[in-house]
Amino acid sequence: MKTPIKLKVKPIRNGTVIDHITANRALSVLKILDLPNQKNTVTIAMNVLSSQMGSKDIVKIEGRELASKEVDKIALIAPYATINIIRDYKLVDKGKVHLMNKISGIFKCPNPNCITNTDEPVNTKFLVIEKKPVILRCYYCERIMEESEIEAQF
Structure with missing residues (x-):
């Protein structure tokens, strides 16, 4: 049985x-x-x-x-x-899920000198350099972010 x-x-x-x-x-x-x-x-x-x-x-x-x-x-x-x-x-x-080619306004750039981290009214924007593994580049300061850094933003 x-x-x-x-x-x-x-x-x-x-x-x-x-x-x-x-x-x-x-x-x-x-x-x-x-x-x-x-x-x-x-x-x-x-x-x-x-x-x-x-x-x-x-x-x-x-x-x-x-x-x-x-x-x-x-x-x-x-x-x-x-x-x-x-x-x-x-x-x-x-x-x-589909990772877009641009990511806007989801999290902050980790570069403290980036224009998005000042008093300027600028939204964050990241370009997707690689999708698997995920690698992003800040549109403004060109800081590269890898998956571990991205996960830490949340």
């Missing part, structure tokens, strides 16, 4: 599942989304075995769908992530 398979994590009724997060970055995703400071139930799985990635993280957020600006931020630290929208326990939309 076969033993029934038990799910480790129960499915969500409505909300978002962020899958294929780079291993050990789920907590950074929570920080980007200002969770768990809100009332949503959040489930986190870290270092889950993955045939595609070796290991990955997964975040499930009950009762919340992400805004496009939030997805843009996630793309910076988890460029392989997929966003799954769940309604009434069914997958209704699935898409991969």
Whole structure:
């Protein structure tokens, strides 16, 4: 007689599942989304075995769908992530995050001498030099930022 398979994590009724997060970055995703400071139930799985990635993280957020600006931020630290929208326990939309060629106004330039860190009314702007791994260059001071520095911004 076969033993029934038990799910480790129960499915969500409505909300978002962020899958294929780079291993050990789920907590950074929570920080980007200002969770768990809100009332949503959040489930986190870290270092889950993955045939595609070796290991990955997964975040499930009950009762919340992400805004496009939030997805843009996630793309910076988890460029392989997929966003799954769940309604009434069914997958209704699935898409991969896409890192844009320019990133504006998401975080500060780490260069204290950059014009964006002065009293001038200038929004930050970064050009994406490399997408995997993510490498950015400040449009104004040309400071290069690698993934670890980008993750620290959140």
